[in-house]
Amino acid sequence: WVYSGPLSNWKVFDKKRNGFIGGGYIEWFDFPLVGLITEAQYVQKGCSDEFVITSEVSPDPIGTKIISPRLDYLSVPILIKLHYEVSICSIYCLGGPRYDILIGKSSDASGAVFDDVKSSDYGITFGGGIELTDIIAHKIGLELRYSPSSQEIYSTNLLTVQNNSIELLLYVGF
Numbered sequence: 001w002v003y004s005g006p007l008s009n010w011k012v013f014d015k016k017r018n019g020f021i022g023g024g025y026i027e028w029f030d031f032p033l034v035g036l037i038t039e040a041q042y043v044q045k046g047c048s049d050e051f052v053i054t055s056e057v058s059p060d061p062i063g064t065k066i067i068s069p070r071l072d073y074l075s076v077p078i079l080i081k082l083h084y085e086v087s088i089c090s091i092y093c094l095g096g097p098r099y100d101i102l103i104g105k106s107s108d109a110s111g112a113v114f115d116d117v118k119s120s121d122y123g124i125t126f127g128g129g130i131e132l133t134d135i136i137a138h139k140i141g142l143e144l145r146y147s148p149s150s151q152e153i154y155s156t157n158l159l160t161v162q163n164n165s166i167e168l169l170l171y172v173g174f
Contacts, residue, residue, distance in 0.1 A: 002160050017068040019044030035081040045163050046070040069109035073100040077125045095126035113154055121163055123149035139173030
């Protein structure tokens with residue numbers, strides 16, 4: 001979250017949250033150096049912050065509470081994959097456009113900002129990974145991605161909210 005104007009020093013919900021990603025992919029063709037991948041993924045995005053708890057009788061802190069509002073998306077990236085084969089593995093990089101559709105929210109994701117976020121988002125995804133082939137008759141891979149959005153999902157003259165995520169994926173290909 002980025003605040004502006006009289007709120008420019010605020011640091012509320014400016015921290016990332018951990019989430020889950022799961023889905024499936026199809027690699028449409030696999031030429032010696034290039035492939036095309038389409039995916040459908042369930043992705044949890046959102047933010048996090050820690051708040052001080054006080055009592056009704058005293059402003060002295062009695063504890064803290066972490067609140068992590070979550071926005072759930074159906075994400076559909078279309079990725080070009082450039083790969084290089086070595087003896088037992090393939091090293092690759094990938095990138096391409098991504099379209100996200102908001103499909104749900106956690107109970108913490110309510111209120112003025114979360115009730116007015118856009119129902120869709122778009123951006124790019126790029127990253128790289130390593131894929132072991134024929135270990136258990138399937139491809140097994142580990143991938144690291146960065147997925148920034150190209151638009152703000154919420155915007156006023158005091159606050160803008162924009163999605164971005166770092167994703168660590170473990171996958172099995174059939």
